[in-house]
Amino acid sequence: MDASLVCEETPSFSVFAVMMCDDADGDGVCDVEDNCPGTANGDQQDRDGGAIGSACDDEEETACSGDDC
Numbered sequence: 001m002d003a004s005l006v007c008e009e010t011p012s013f014s015v016f017a018v019m020m021c022d023d024a025d026g027d028g029v030c031d032v033e034d035n036c037p038g039t040a041n042g043d044q045q046d047r048d049g050g051a052i053g054s055a056c057d058d059e060e061e062t063a064c065s066g067d068d069c
Ligand SMILES: [Ca+2]
Pocket: 023, 024, 025, 026, 027, 028, 029, 030, 031, 034, 036, 037
């Protein structure tokens, strides 16, 4: 009788009761929606609109941004 997987325990997800998604940087924005998954930027600011948040957009620092060019 093969019972190797019959009694597989289901782990409790109570720890994730508040955080319903992965949020690596803990800024309250889910990784899948976070434009800077590794940098806390709750405002999700993206000055150049390049889909990468200003907080972690290296190119944004050097890129000329519109009106002030
Ligand atoms: Ca986040």
